[in-house]
Amino acid sequence: MNTDRPLDGIRSIKAKLGLLVAASIVAASLVSVIGDRAGVPGWFTLPVTIAAALGVTQWLSRGMTSPLREMTAAASRMATGDYSRRVTATSADEVGVLADALNTMAADLAGADQQRRQLVATVSHELRTPLAAQQALLENLVDGVVRPDDAVLRTALAQAERLGTLVGDLLDLSRVDGGRTPLALAAVDVRALVDGAVAEAGVSRRGTVHVVDVPDDLIVTADAARLEQVLANLLDNAARHSPSGGRVTVSAGPDGPDRWWLVVADEGSGIPPEHVHRIFDRFGSGDDAGGGTGIGLAIASWVCELHGGSLAAVSPPTGQVGARLRAVLPRSPVSTQAYAVERPTDGAVPTRVPGQTTTEAPAETPAETPAETATETATPTGGPTEETTVPAPVPAAAGPDPAATTGGPGAAPGHTAYAPVPVGAPKPVIDSIFGDLWPETGLAPQVRLLLVCLGVGVLSAVVLPYRGIGVALFGVLVVGGVVLWRTARRHSARWTVLSSILCVSLASLCVLRAAEWLTVVAVMLGVVVLTTALTDAKGLLSLCAGLASWPLAAVRGLPLLGRTMSATSRIHVVWPIVRTAAISLVALVVFGGLFASGDAVFGSWAQALVPHFAWDGLTFRFFVGFVMGGALLAAGYVALNPPRVERVTLPQGRPVERPWEWVVPVGLVVALFVAFVVAQAAALFGGHDYVQRTTGLTYAEYVHQGFGQLTAATVLTLATVALAVRKAPRSTARDRLVLRVALGALCGLTLVVVASALHRMDLYQQAYGFTLLRVLVDGFELWLGLLVVLVLVAGVRLSGWWLPRAALVSAAAFVLVGGLANPEAWVAQRNIDRYQATGMLDGSYLRTLGPDATPTIVSGLPRELSACIDLPSAIAVRAEREDLLSWNLGRSREAGLDVAPLTQQEASRCPELMSSVSTR
Incomplete structure (x- = not known):
């Protein structure tokens, strides 16, 4: 099984998706059950469950979507003319089949492009010779060297006809790679054919002398036009590589009853031995000084093979110099004889197989060659050559060419198989999900950050479980804050400094106060402040986006985490240490357990040395360490690569054209507030009798009934102000004055509503006692009133960009002041004051208060009454779980009380x- 791509062997994408969903559900359920059995709280179990499901999904989905992204990149490169890209496809499903088809298409397009460029080079070569001959003839006519008699004109006509024939013949050359080219066979007089070719070659003014040695009675069956093509190319090549005044000999003769031969020899420098085996290749290599494209001899060899013969270079006789090219052809070729092609595997032109024939043409398959610069070299028969370069299309973006290998596992002989090559760093799917809102550029692997977060997770797993809130939690929070401070990009900004002070102050409440609910509120508010500092959020929506970026970083940071894990594998000492430690731990547990259970003495030693860890305890510690370390790692990613939260804004509001369109609705709301204020004044001055006569309710029922509605009205007022600011025009001074007056009146009346709500809650508490929930509601209403005041200030200035941060700082200040004021002790003292005034006390509620309230209760109530609240037993139970790491000021003060049972x-x-003091 391939662990990198575990689902590659499955042939159906539907089956893969089904297995993916099933495995994710099983993993999540298993982790959830383990956490539940171990007694892990749900808010610890949930993130670990999600991480397990995502981890299984990430592992199983490897290789499922990457070919699709590679295909998109490859198709984009094909549009620019680069056909060298290949898609890595190892799966057997529909995506893998599609990737193979795309690779095949890319290879076909590359081959077709290569053939097109080869054809251009071939045409330019083949048309040059008759054009040069015609030019020489016309120059001779103009200069008066020759007279325009019938023979000369017939020569010019023959050259023009040859040009027309060459156009058709060169188009047929594209069929070479297809596998078959037909021959127009007829009886051919070899001597006449040679004389005509020599006559055409003689007008080219190359300064060579042609000698013909061909018997008059040599009659063969062949394609005359193609043999003329062979002779023209061989004579042109010999003339170019012969010295001035040199002799070119053309000879022919029978070779047994079924074959005949043709030899063209020159007096040049000959063919270098290292080039003999490549002179008939298209773009063959040779001496570059003589000119030519290197296609002429390739075409001549092809024509000979079409006839069922061959063309080869032979050594000159002893004592002679130059090159000798000898063609051996059958006297009567088979009409269906075809040109067989062995497909190349290295990007070269097809390799000819001399003499091979077929009765049916194979299917045309373009050569599978990567796009590259084609260089044609006419292999000399002696002397220099001519080189023509046809540049390949330059791709839009450079990238590595795929390495081609032949004969891979399962590949047919002669088939080109492309090695898996990554396609230019395809864009991860996570980048496309977050887009420009949260890009990731230039982040190197963060091995140090990963190891530090792992260490914080281990520290949390060791010191936090089974301890009360205290020094250990504060230490973990401070260490995490220091890590984020060192990681953040904006740690020198003023807002970051202020946020750091607020976060440390909020975290200190877990040492100063023992109330868990207060610690939860402080930590949650500290998270909001922290994310605001890391992302530099200013607006309300950007604050929300910054807060959401922390959990989303667990997904956004997966590519960086993968690169970091890969980087750790390159640090040679890391994984050996991890493996050694894991193997050693397993060996210690297995053999130590066997010896401890097999020998009582050894078992007693082991029990004394090794602490006892229950399975549930280890599970709980793992969950705690995973959540704390993972949360710090996610926050570290936000610090390294903060999202662009400033882009998360509402669309620009379009003000209404007529001011009354917004003034009328806001005016109605203001009128309702005025009516409410009048009703409150009537109830206040009318007293209990007026309320009961008007509503049928007691005053206590009256004040309790409307508190929640007034709080909701305050929140809706803030929303109304925000909407009015977006829609109200502010282009003129009159518009701005109307806006200030209307919203100022609304905010002022809202403050009256806030005061009414606080008054109602005070009356209710006086009647029914004080509780933490009622005190917290009072604090929330006070904070809403402060927000209304801030909105008033922003309305006067007509600038409120600072409002979200000011609201956040004020919330943190409320929590800090409330925490330092010891709310549980304050509530206990108010209940004690009420007991002293009325003789009524809710003892069952005082029993629910924590250690912060215990000193107040002990000092404020008689001993027998405070003892009946069961304080001594609660103090004793909490004292048993205290140690240095769980030290807390509230519990420490409680433990110092001398309360006898x-x-x-x-x-x-x-x-x-x-019963005598219970609240009635």
């Missing part, structure tokens, strides 16, 4: 005593 006689009187 009740005697049996005193305890028997508690029910009667508590």
Whole structure:
């Protein structure tokens, strides 16, 4: 099984998706059950469950979508003319089949492009010779060297006819790679054919002398036009590589009853031995000084092979110099004889197989060659050559060419198989999900950050579980804050400095106060402040986007995490240490367990040395460490690569054209607020009798009934102000004045509503007692009133960009002031004051308060009453779990109290005593 792409062997994408979903559900369910059995809280289990499901999904989906992204990149490169890209496809499903088809198409297009460029080079070569001959003849006519008699004109006509024939013949050359070219066979007089070719070659003014040695009775069956093509190319090549005044000999003769031969020899320097085996290749290599494209001899060899013969270079006789090219052809070729092609595997032109024939043409398949610069070299028969370069199209973006290998596993002989090559760093799918809102550029692997977060996770797993809120939690939070401070890009900004001070102050409440709910509120608010500092968010929506970026970083940072994990594998000492430690731990547990269970003495030693960890405890510690380390790692990614939260804004509001369109609705709301204020004044001055006579409710029921509605009205007022600011025109001074007056009146009346709500809650608490929830609601209403005041200030200035941050700072200040004021002790003191004034006390509620309230209760109530609240036993239970890492000021003050437990006689009187003071 391939662990990198575990689902490659499955042939259906539907089956893969089904297995992916099923495996993710199983992993999530398994982690959830383990956490539940171990007693792990749900808010610890949930992130680990999600991480497990995402991890299984990420592992199983490897290779499922990457070919699609590679195909998109390859198609884009094909549009620019670059056909060298190949898609890595190892799966057997529909995506893999599509990737193979795209690779085949790319290879076909590359081959077709290569053939097109080869054809251009071939045409330019083949047309040059008759054009040069015609030019020489016309120059001779103009200069008066020759007279325009019938023989000369017939020569010019023959050259023109040859040009026309060459155009058709060169188009037929594209069929070479297809596998078959037909021959127009007829009886040919070899001597006449040679004389005509020599006559055409003689007008080219190359300064060579042609000698013909061909018997008059040599009659063969052949394609005369193609043999003329062979002779023209051989004579032109010999003339170009012969010295001035040199002799070119053309000879022919029978070779047994079924074959005949043709030889063209020159007196040049000959063919270099290292080039003999490549002189008939298209773009063959040779001496570059003589000119030519290197296609003439390739075409001549092709024509000979079409006839079922061959063309080869032979050594000159002893004592002679120059090159000798000898063609051996059958006297009567088969009409269906074809040109066989062995497909190349290295990007070269097809390799001819001399003499091979077929009765049916194979299917045309373009050569599978990568796009590259084609260089044609006419191989000399002696002397210099001519080189013509046809540049390949330059791709829009450079990238590595795929390495081609032949005869891979399962490949047919002669088939070109492309090695898997990444397609120019395809864009990860996560980048396309987040887009320009959260790009990632230039981030190197963060091995150090990963190891530090792992260390914080291990530290949290060791010191946090089974301890109360105290020094350990504060230390972990401070260490995490230091890591983020060192990682953040904006740690020198003023807002970042202020946010850091606020975060440390909020975190200190877990040492100063023992109330868990207060620590939760402080930590949650600290998270909002922290994400605002990391992302530099200013607006309300950007603050929300910054807060959402922390959990989303667990997904956005996966590519960086993958690169970091790969980087750790290149650090040779890391994984050996991890493997060694894991193997050693397994060996220690297995053999130590066997020896400890097999020998009582060894078992007693092991029990004394090794702490006892229950399975549930280890599971709980793992969950805690995973959540704390993972949360810090996600926050570290936000610090390294903060999202562009400033782009998360509402569309620009379009003001209404007529001011009354917004003034009328806001005016109605203001009128309703005025009517409410009048009703409140009537109830306040009318007293209990007026309220009961008008509504049928007692005053206590009246004030309790409307508190929630007034709080909702305050929140809706802030939303109304925000909407009015977006729609109200502000182009003139009159528009701005109307806006200030209308919204100022609305905010002022809202402050009256806030005061009414606080007054109602105070009356309700006086009647029914004080609780933490009621105090928190009071604090929330006060904070809303402060927001209304800030909105008033922004309305006067007509600038409110600072409002979101000011609201956040004020919220943190409220929590800090409330935490330092010890809300549980304050609530306990208010209940004690009420007991002293009325004799009524809710003892069951005081029992629910934490250690922060215990000193107040002990000092404010009689001993027998405070003892009946069961304080001594609660203090004893909490003291048993205290150590240095769980130290907390609230619990420390509680532990310092000297509260003796009740005697049996005193305890028997508690029910009667508590009943006498209970709230009615």
